[in-house]
Amino acid sequence: MTPAILRESASSTDKNTRVVDHDELFSEVQFVTAPAPLRADKATFVVFATAARAVGWVVESIRSAASSPKERHIEISQQSRSARRIAALWEAVDDMRSLHADWNGYGSEAPSDFARDIAKQILLSATGLEPSRVVPSAQGGVGICFSHKGKYGDIECLNTGEILATTSDGTNIPEVWEVKPSESKGALERIGHFINS
Amino acid sequence: MATSSIPDYPEELLINGRGLDETFEPDELLFYRAPNLDERGKIGSVDVICPNTSVNRGKYSKPIHVLYCSFPKFINWFVLELHVRDVPTELQSGDGKRFQFILVHVPVTHPDENYAHAEIRALVDQQPKKKWSAMVEKQFRQILADRMQLVPRERMNP
Numbered sequence: 001m002t003p004a005i006l007r008e009s010a011s012s013t014d015k016n017t018r019v020v021d022h023d024e025l026f027s028e029v030q031f032v033t034a035p036a037p038l039r040a041d042k043a044t045f046v047v048f049a050t051a052a053r054a055v056g057w058v059v060e061s062i063r064s065a066a067s068s069p070k071e072r073h074i075e076i077s078q079q080s081r082s083a084r085r086i087a088a089l090w091e092a093v094d095d096m097r098s099l100h101a102d103w104n105g106y107g108s109e110a111p112s113d114f115a116r117d118i119a120k121q122i123l124l125s126a127t128g129l130e131p132s133r134v135v136p137s138a139q140g141g142v143g144i145c146f147s148h149k150g151k152y153g154d155i156e157c158l159n160t161g162e163i164l165a166t167t168s169d170g171t172n173i174p175e176v177w178e179v180k181p182s183e184s185k186g187a188l189e190r191i192g193h194f195i196n197s
Numbered sequence: 198m199a200t201s202s203i204p205d206y207p208e209e210l211l212i213n214g215r216g217l218d219e220t221f222e223p224d225e226l227l228f229y230r231a232p233n234l235d236e237r238g239k240i241g242s243v244d245v246i247c248p249n250t251s252v253n254r255g256k257y258s259k260p261i262h263v264l265y266c267s268f269p270k271f272i273n274w275f276v277l278e279l280h281v282r283d284v285p286t287e288l289q290s291g292d293g294k295r296f297q298f299i300l301v302h303v304p305v306t307h308p309d310e311n312y313a314h315a316e317i318r319a320l321v322d323q324q325p326k327k328k329w330s331a332m333v334e335k336q337f338r339q340i341l342a343d344r345m346q347l348v349p350r351e352r353m354n355p
Contacts, residue, residue, distance in 0.1 A: 143243025174339040
């Protein structure tokens with residue numbers, strides 16, 4: 001497999017370039033930031049990802065953090081945590097390929113390759129709204145779930161190709177809508193607005 | 198004869214020549230299993246399958262019995278419960294179609310004998326429907342998930 005070359009922002013030196021082999025499950029990537037006075041401490045990021053896009057997303061997070069030098073240290077730490085979480089969820093979706101039909105004893109289908117791919121794409125958009133869990137859907141597919149202060153939302157990528165989203169406060173009739181792949185960011189925003197309101 | 202590989206399989210789950218009982222009182226509990234819960238200690242629509250949502254009847258089983266299916270595959274899963282009255286009686290799709298929901302007693306013999314097994318089924322114009330509107334299904338699943346509560350540990354005795 002071709003290794004991905006991770007490069008930092010323009011202020012970086014060649015020392016900031018590292019090669020990450022996609023086959024490494026626990027690839028350690030080190031970034032040395034720009035010279036003083038903008039220099040931050042060396043940050044170490046453990047990337048739990050095998051897929052190039054997940055690794056790319058982590059790099060993108062770091063790039064955006066590096067664009068605000070004043071808060072760089074804190075932002076890198078927060079974004080790194082969020083990136084690690086997304087990467088771990090990505091891997092959890094990947095692991096669902098080992099599920100068999102009737103994995104829950106209720107006759108559910110295992111998530112298809114298609115459903116897993118769509119779920120992984122949506123995870124990469126979930127930069128501002130961290131999912132609480134990702135699960136194989138009992139309906140056949142992958143569920144990306146969010147919850148906060150008693151409120152719940154999810155985006156469900158079904159094996160049928162449909163993507164459905166819901167929000168619920170647990171008391172009233174839940175809202176349900178269909179999501180087009182190109183609209184997943186809008187669905188995430190709607191869920192985020194609901195569970196944080 | 199107990200048709201199960203589980204030693205000391207619960208006697209109450211065996212059919213033993215009993216017929217169907219289609220009387221579901223509103224206070225009867227229904228049990229469902231799930232592999233994990235969120236921070237609220239609840240499940241979501243993604244954890245519920247429909248149509249023909251399988252449950253165990255509280256009238257004929259204990260909560261833990263829902264984990265005995267394909268023993269010991271699900272023994273570490275969570276058990277959730279809801280009352281018969283919590284199952285929505287009707288939902289309407291965007292195009293105005295009305296879906297009614299009914300409980301049907303469906304004892305099973307495979308993979309393990311289970312007299313307590315029941316299913317929540319949907320009717321459209323009084324006719325059973327295997328495929329519903331995906332949106333109605335989703336709404337139905339979320340309503341069930343919202344109304345299910347985790348069975349407390351002290352009630353999980355065999």
